Amino acid sequence: MVEEIIKKSKINIHSMLRHGSVAVATLFIVGIFFGMKNVMLAFPIALTSTVMGRQNFQVKTFSKALRIIMLDVIIVLLAHISSLNLYLGIPVNFISIFMIMYTIVSPYDLTFYKPFLMLFIFTQYAAVPTSELHLRIMAVILGIGIVILGSVIKKVNEKSILGNSLTGVLKDIDFQLENILMGSYDKSLQDKSSRSMRDLAYKIYITRYKEYLTTYLGKIQFRIFISIEYLNLCLAEVNSKFESHMLNRKDIMELKEIVNGILEYKEGNLTYDNINRKLQTFKTLNLNNERKDQWTEEYIDARIVNLFDVLENIIKAIGELNNLGYKQINKVYNQWERTDMDKPKVVFKEYFDSNNIRIKFALRMSITMTISLFLGEKLGYYKVIWAIITIMSIMQPYYEDTKSKAKERVVGNVLAIVITGVVINLINSQWVTIGILVISLYLLYGFKEYYKISLFAGMASMCIASLNQNINVLIFYRVIYVFIGVIAVIFINRYVFPYKLKDGIDALTKKILRLRVQLINDAKAVKNDKFKEHEIRDLVIHSTLLSQKLYLRNLQCNYEETEEFINQNNRIVIGVAYNTLRYSEIKKR
Numbered sequence: 186m187v188e189e190i191i192k193k194s195k196i197n198i199h200s201m202l203r204h205g206s207v208a209v210a211t212l213f214i215v216g217i218f219f220g221m222k223n224v225m226l227a228f229p230i231a232l233t234s235t236v237m238g239r240q241n242f243q244v245k246t247f248s249k250a251l252r253i254i255m256l257d258v259i260i261v262l263l264a265h266i267s268s269l270n271l272y273l274g275i276p277v278n279f280i281s282i283f284m285i286m287y288t289i290v291s292p293y294d295l296t297f298y299k300p301f302l303m304l305f306i307f308t309q310y311a312a313v314p315t316s317e318l319h320l321r322i323m324a325v326i327l328g329i330g331i332v333i334l335g336s337v338i339k340k341v342n343e344k345s346i347l348g349n350s351l352t353g354v355l356k357d358i359d360f361q362l363e364n365i366l367m368g369s370y371d372k373s374l375q376d377k378s379s380r381s382m383r384d385l386a387y388k389i390y391i392t393r394y395k396e397y398l399t400t401y402l403g404k405i406q407f408r409i410f411i412s413i414e415y416l417n418l419c420l421a422e423v424n425s426k427f428e429s430h431m432l433n434r435k436d437i438m439e440l441k442e443i444v445n446g447i448l449e450y451k452e453g454n455l456t457y458d459n460i461n462r463k464l465q466t467f468k469t470l471n472l473n474n475e476r477k478d479q480w481t482e483e484y485i486d487a488r489i490v491n492l493f494d495v496l497e498n499i500i501k502a503i504g505e506l507n508n509l510g511y512k513q514i515n516k517v518y519n520q521w522e523r524t525d526m527d528k529p530k531v532v533f534k535e536y537f538d539s540n541n542i543r544i545k546f547a548l549r550m551s552i553t554m555t556i557s558l559f560l561g562e563k564l565g566y567y568k569v570i571w572a573i574i575t576i577m578s579i580m581q582p583y584y585e586d587t588k589s590k591a592k593e594r595v596v597g598n599v600l601a602i603v604i605t606g607v608v609i610n611l612i613n614s615q616w617v618t619i620g621i622l623v624i625s626l627y628l629l630y631g632f633k634e635y636y637k638i639s640l641f642a643g644m645a646s647m648c649i650a651s652l653n654q655n656i657n658v659l660i661f662y663r664v665i666y667v668f669i670g671v672i673a674v675i676f677i678n679r680y681v682f683p684y685k686l687k688d689g690i691d692a693l694t695k696k697i698l699r700l701r702v703q704l705i706n707d708a709k710a711v712k713n714d715k716f717k718e719h720e721i722r723d724l725v726i727h728s729t730l731l732s733q734k735l736y737l738r739n740l741q742c743n744y745e746e747t748e749e750f751i752n753q754n755n756r757i758v759i760g761v762a763y764n765t766l767r768y769s770e771i772k773k774r
Contacts (some may be wrong), residue, residue, distance in 0.1 A: 193342045196631040199234070205627030207234040207335045211328045213627065216340060219324040221450050224649060225307045226321075227626075228642075230294035230328035232300035233257075234335060235630060239294055241391040242336045243515045244400055250333050256326045260305045261318075271562055278555040279312055281305060283587055286547035287536075290538060291525065294729045295582070302550075306577060309558060343388070347409070347506065348451065352751060354381050354413055355448050361420050361424045364442045370424040375417055378753060382414040382737075384609055386729040392515075398523040401513040403416070407722065408502040415763040416495045418756055436500035443467050450504050452465065460500055467493065478718065489676075494767055522719040526727065542689055545682040546582040553677050568650070568662045575670025585686045585741060587678040590635055597639025598667045602660050604640075609656045622648035632771070686738060690747060693735045700728045704758060708765040718769060728754070745752055 216224045233253065239326045242249060267274040285305060289299035304325070313321055331726035336481040357378050364371050385406055392403040399407065423440070428434040444465045523532050536543040557576055561569040575598075579590040609618055622645055629641040643663070650659050704724040710716045732751050739747045 195633070196628075197633070197756065198631070200238075201627050201631035203238070204231055204234045204477055204630035207231050207331055208624050208626040209623055209628070210331050210335075213330070214326045215328065215351055218327075219320050220317075221653075222313055222317075223321055223324045225687075226304070226313060226324055226328055227303040227311060228299045229307060230332060230742060231626070231630070232303060234332045236294070236297055236300055237332060237336065237439065238296075239391070240291065241343075241388070241515075242333075244392050244516075244517070245394050246333065246336065246573060250329060253332075254326055254329050256301065257304060258322055260285070260301060261308050261322055261325055264305050264309035265312065265315070265318055265321075267309050267558075269315075270343065271559070274309070274562070275555060275559060278558055279308065279551050282554050282593055283547050283551035286336055286550050287543060288533070290528065290531075293390065294568055302577060303556075303574075304571060306558070306570075308552065309457065310561065310573065329587070338771065340435065344506065344509060344511070347385075347388075347402070347406060350381060350385065351409060351413070351446065351503070352451060353507075354378050354417075355444060355451070358413075358417060358420065359441060359444045360449070361417075362423075362437055362444065363751055365420070365427055366437050366441075368428075370421070376419040379414060380733075382417070383729055383733040385410045386726050387428075393523050394517050396522060397517050397519055398521040398719060401509060401516050401518050404518045405502055405505050405509065407726075408498060408505075411725065411763050411766070412495050412498040413503065414755075414759050416455050416492075416499070418759055419495070426665060439467055440492075447496070450500065453507075457500070457504060459681045464493070464496055464500065467496070495763075497769075499550065508668065520760060521722065524720050524723040526723060528608070542582050542684050542692065545684050549677065550577075550580060552681060553674075553717075557605045568659070568666065571663060572666035572670040572673070575667055576674045576677075579671065580674050583686045583689055583738075584678045584683055591675055593634075593636035594639050595671055597636040598643045598663065600636075601643030601647060602663055605651075606656055606660045609648075609651055615652065618648050646713065680718045686741060690735065690738050690742065690744070693731060693738065694747070694750060697731050697735065697750075700724055700731070701754060701758060704728065704761055708761050709733065711765050711769055721762055721765055725758055728758045732758075 190209060208227050211230045212227035215226055237249070237253070240249075260281070263277060267277040267281070278674070282302065282305065285301050286298055289298050289301050308321065357374055361374050361378075364374070369467060389403045389410065391400055391407045392399045394400075423432065423437070442461055446455055446460045450457065450460040538544060553576060554725060557573045561573055575594060581586060581587045581590055606619065608621060625641045625645040626649065629638060629645060632638060632641075647656070647659055647663060703723065707717060707720050707724065731752055733746065736751055739751070748772050
């Protein structure tokens with residue numbers, strides 16, 4: 186019964202327990218030791234926990250934690266300086282918010298900036314005297330300490346997750362081969378496998394550290410990602426050859442047998458010698474015994490000329506995964522360099538363009554928040570922070586996304602007002618209020634839907650406020666400020682440095698094309714000393730992740746030409762990268 190409710194409501198139990206515990210622990214510990222003025226730090230600290238969870242906090246945990254602590258301390262100090270003088274706060278707020286929005290970003294995690302911006306706004310609005318500033322800094326450091334502790338206690342077993350993901354995709358490939366035999370090739374199944382591999386590409390991306398591309402586990406993830414996706418894309422050509430009688434039923438059955446054998450090997454039911462023997466038989470019967478050593482233009486295209494190598498690569502990757510020790514999983518693999526393409530010195534210059542979405546969003550947010558904070562302080566209205574937080578929370582890079590978030594924010598907050606108001610009015614007990622607060626903080630991190638996040642965030646903030654204020658007064662102000670914030674942000678997104686979804690799709694398409702050209706040009710250098718393997722790897726990861734961004738953006742527009750572009754780009758990029766890296770490996774032998 187409970188499992189059925191969890192499944193229907195789509196609650197993420199792991200996220201709820203992990204990040205909810207961080208929020209509750211921070212709330213009570215900070216409240217007890219550092220006072221109620223610092224209680225609101227629980228929200229940006231818990232949000233830091235969720236963001237770091239998506240950034241693989243297991244790689245170089247201490248270094249990352251130290252950087253976050255230093256960054257948070259700087260933000261708190263800047264917020265304090267801003268609070269000292271109303272007019273001094275204008276340039277300090279603008280510059281600080283712009284730098285947070287422009288520099289503290291992750292290209293593939295659009296919410297990465299939020300905990301840092303939220304920390305600045307909360308600590309600037311709820312200012313403390315200079316004599317108490319050290320307590321606030323200590324509270325922030327303690328909160329990050331709780332995040333680190335939560336990450337150690339709830340350590341994710343990435344090796345096990347990769348193994349389960351690999352099993353799922355191989356089963357889908359086996360099912361696709363069955364479809365081919367039945368004459369019903371399923372394009373949606375290919376797309377499902379591609380999405381799984383794009384998720385894997387993101388896991389590889391977030392393991393990069395300083396000059397190095399990935400970890401020991403990331404190296405295996407990359408091999409699995411590019412090999413499985415190549416095999417997945419090859420199945421369309423397998424289907425075409427089967428339909429044109431260039432492959433017969435026996436060929437497909439033998440391929441199915443190998444895929445099933447790989448699954449058995451992965452589960453430990455088949456030895457390496459046994460699966461290798463099956464593979465050698467498959468090679469002898471279906472492929473030329475001699476490897477293709479000659480470099481041709483066709484060789485860098487995604488074709489079914491080296492299917493044996495693909496299957497062999499997958500088997501070797503599984504063998505490496507099985508033999509990988511847990512101490513090595515998050516250890517940086519220093520034989521694979523990373524390029525400069527996503528390093529701050531390159532990115533800062535690349536995006537500093539008046540037509541770029543990053544600078545437009547940073548300017549829009551910094552202007553809006555600076556004016557909001559100034560007016561809030563100048564007018565001194567009670568709980569005006571709720572309007573400011575509403576603006577900050579629902580303002581998105583794209584106008585269409587902002588409208589969507591605004592609707593969900595209204596729905597979530599109205600539900601929060603009704604539920605919290607009714608319960609607290611019926612049962613006027615501080616313990617009931619604290620109970621609702623704790624439950625809300627946990628549920629806040631159990632869902633992806635924004636209206637549910639807004640619902641539980643609203644309930645939590647109202648419960649905290651109602652511990653010292655009358656709930657009915659709070660309800661009145663909450664309603665007023667939510668609607669003011671929503672109306673303001675829709676107007677601002679439409680007229681202040683606007684950026685439409687179509688603009689974003691066009692910009693992403695151009696960038697993907699530029700990376701594709703760079704990848705093909707790099708691949709052609711494989712025969713000479715100028716060939717850069719590390720650039721090929723980085724380009725295929727970035728191209729894949731940008732395609733995923735484009736896919737998500739296009740979900741709202743449903744442009745057929747964009748969907749076809751994504752599919753075509755995927756075939757070219759994976760084909761070029763796989764065959765180029767494989768050729769380079771063979772050449773070294």
